[in-house]
Every structure is written in C-alpha cells, then in structure tokens.
Amino acid sequence: MFDSSMILDSVIFSSGTTKTIIYESGMQEIGEVVCAVGVFDGMHQGHQFLIDQAVTEARQRNLPSMVVTFDCDPDELFLPNEKVKKLFSNADRLAWLATRDLDYVLIIPFRDELAKTEPRQFMDHMFTTVVRPKSIHVGQDFRYGHKASGKVADLRKWADAHQCCVHAHILVCDNGLPVTATRIRDALAQGRLDEANALLTRPYYVRATVVRGREVGRELGFPTANIATTQPYATIADGVYGGYVYVDDVPYKAAISVGAPATFQGVGPTIEAHLIDFEGDIYLQDVKVAFVEKIREMRSFESVEQLKETVMANIAWARDNL
Incomplete structure (x- = not known):
C-alpha cells in the first residue's frame, strides 16, 4: 500500500503557501471552506478548471480554498490484480495540487473501510469532523461511496442538510471532445503526443x-x-x-x-x-x-x-x- 508519509514529505517540499494535511481521526478542525473534490489523476485542463473555480469562489467569499483528494487512485484498491496505467504517480499528483494557489490540500487515506462506506457516511467522514464546506465543486460525472453509488443528486441532498451548495461542472472540452485521463492515455498510446500535451497543458x-x-x-x-x-x-x-x-x-x-x-x-x-x-x-x-x-x-x-x-x-x- 502507498506510504502516506512519503506523499506528505514530497508535497511540503514544493508546496509554497499551500498547507497540505493528511486526514486523521481527532485532527484539529479547519472550519468553513470552499472546496473541489476529486482524484485529479490527470492534472489536465479539466482538473485545472475545477480547482480554479473553487479558488475563485473562495476569494470572492473570503473563505479558505481547499482540494479534498485521496492518497492513492481508488482503482489501485478496486483493481488489485491489474496494473493501473497511471498518467502520473500519486506523489507527483499531490505535489502538483500544492502548486495550484490553494490554501489547503486535504488528503484522505483511501482504504477498504472507506471504500465500503455508503455515500452519506462517506461525506460525513470527509467533512463534518474536520471541515465545514460552504461550497463544493465537482465534475458532473462525480461518483463516491460504496461501489460509486453516490451521484451528484445524492451529494446535493447531503449538502442541503449541511447548509452547503454544490457546483457540478460540465466536462471541459477541447476540439469538441471532453478532456479526460482516458483520452490522454489513448493519445499517448496512438502517438498523438501534441494532443496529449495540449490537454495536460505541459x-x-x-x-x-x-x-x-x-x-x-x-x-x-x-x-x-x-x-x-x-x-x-x-x-x-x-x-x-x-x-x-x-x-x-x-x-x-x-x-x-x-x-x-x-x-x-x-x-x-x-x-x-x-x-x-x-x-x-x-x-x-x-x-x-x-x-x-x-x-x-x-x-x-x-x-x-x-x-x-x-x-x-x-x-x-x-x-x-x-
């Protein structure tokens, strides 16, 4: 299993003003935030847009901005016998998040117990004991909880009960097609490096x-x-x-x-x-x-x-x- 301490060391080294925190039981409360939630496995145009939306709103509301993510790609847990073809390592992904002009990056250790948690309890685990989100930014295809059974509609119900709003953004498109990690992997495998780099912006x-x-x-x-x-x-x-x-x-x-x-x-x-x-x-x-x-x-x-x-x-x- 991925060593979270290695992630934290890597991120703090290049974090600038961003405070990176690994979630643990009993940790100090952070308070109200505007946050973006996701794995951000590709660090691509779409992920950059989502995070920028959260940062912009946080500044407008004079609240801290935060990304909530996991210490590993959930597919590493769901597909233990398959080699997940990652675009970037977990350490690189988390180090990149720390460069996005955020106030906080909250890293949730993703293990079997959390993976089997029902959607409502999943959100309670991520938020109510540590942060109080006033606004949550996700992609329109956001899924969470046991067997990815939680959808944006479920997230909105949870948010309504916690005086929070949800912004579900449509996928960013480039040349008429959604920007996704799968599209970038396909472009790399088929020799379309220019396309892949354009979608990654680097x-x-x-x-x-x-x-x-x-x-x-x-x-x-x-x-x-x-x-x-x-x-x-x-x-x-x-x-x-x-x-x-x-x-x-x-x-x-x-x-x-x-x-x-x-x-x-x-x-x-x-x-x-x-x-x-x-x-x-x-x-x-x-x-x-x-x-x-x-x-x-x-x-x-x-x-x-x-x-x-x-x-x-x-x-x-x-x-x-x-």
Whole structure:
C-alpha cells in the first residue's frame, strides 16, 4: 500500500503557501471552506478548471480554498490484480495540487473501510469532523461511496442538510471532445503526443531509474541513458521524441527513443535517451523524462552508418528545436 508519509514529505517540499494535511481521526478542525473534490489523476485542463473555480469562489467569499483528494487512485484498491496505467504517480499528483494557489490540500487515506462506506457516511467522514464546506465543486460525472453509488443528486441532498451548495461542472472540452485521463492515455498510446500535451497543458513525463543497457549507443559514439520506469505508467507509442531529461532537477535537452530498436534483433522494448551536452555517470540515478515532441517513427536501417546519420539528425533536431 502507498506510504502516506512519503506523499506528505514530497508535497511540503514544493508546496509554497499551500498547507497540505493528511486526514486523521481527532485532527484539529479547519472550519468553513470552499472546496473541489476529486482524484485529479490527470492534472489536465479539466482538473485545472475545477480547482480554479473553487479558488475563485473562495476569494470572492473570503473563505479558505481547499482540494479534498485521496492518497492513492481508488482503482489501485478496486483493481488489485491489474496494473493501473497511471498518467502520473500519486506523489507527483499531490505535489502538483500544492502548486495550484490553494490554501489547503486535504488528503484522505483511501482504504477498504472507506471504500465500503455508503455515500452519506462517506461525506460525513470527509467533512463534518474536520471541515465545514460552504461550497463544493465537482465534475458532473462525480461518483463516491460504496461501489460509486453516490451521484451528484445524492451529494446535493447531503449538502442541503449541511447548509452547503454544490457546483457540478460540465466536462471541459477541447476540439469538441471532453478532456479526460482516458483520452490522454489513448493519445499517448496512438502517438498523438501534441494532443496529449495540449490537454495536460505541459509535456507528459515519467519518472524512472537509469539502468545498465547494451551500450550500443556508446559504441556508435552517442552514449544513451537506458531508463526503466518505476511504476506502470500509461503506454507511450514507439518512436523517437525530443524532450528533456531532468538530472537532480536540472533539465538537459535529449533525443529519446521509445520501443524495441528495429535494427537490432532480439532486443525488447526500452526507453533510451541521449542527453545533449551532459557529462557524468547517472547509473542507478532517478531521473524525470519529459516528452515534448515526436520526431519520427521507429524504423530499421540497412546499415550502421545509416543509423548513425539518423541519430545525428535526431540529436540536431533536439538541440535546435527545444
């Protein structure tokens, strides 16, 4: 199970003026707030809009703004035998929330007991003992409680009994289609990186560890970092990308290859990145890999010289265009 203490440490480090709190029984009451509620798994346009609406109303009413979320994606609990293809880690999701100009981020530990709670008791658990929401912002498809049986209509009934109003927002659309995490995952898997990044409003990235590789790039004169992701991220289509590799939070322009190299037989899917103007040994170091633009598809080459020429062109593109 995800370690909540790790989340809190990560969020406070980058939280600015936002106070991040992990819910626990008997904790100090916060009082009246305007809040947005959700998992915010994609940190995308729609989630940004929802949070911004709550912040705007809070300022107008001179009340603290808050996001109420969970320490993990509920699908991790509901689908324990499946690898949930996440866009971002829980730590990154919560750290991002702490950058949204909020007064509070309240993190609810999501465990079996809470997952089996009926909708009314679910809301009581989240709110009545710690905060008194005067206004709640959710998406129109918001679901909560045991087997996601609670709907917006149920939330409004609960809110009416607690002198609170509910704003259920329609899904934000881009090019006529709703902005959802599923749409972003599909765009990444189908090679539409520009679309995915536009919906996210920033380059898609993964966190990973540098591991030992075949060192073919070094033999060709283009040393690469062989990268193993640390969790089951959403699939990104095979291809060569321009992007950045962050080493100790310092970004380096990079040409990034995703997938099995077609020229070399018997080699499985990999992520390899050539960091431009970087010198040093980053073996076993944790890095962040951001994908800015797709340069080309993966393809095989008739000769090593042809491969080298193409790699040189990829690196030149990344150097000149990023």
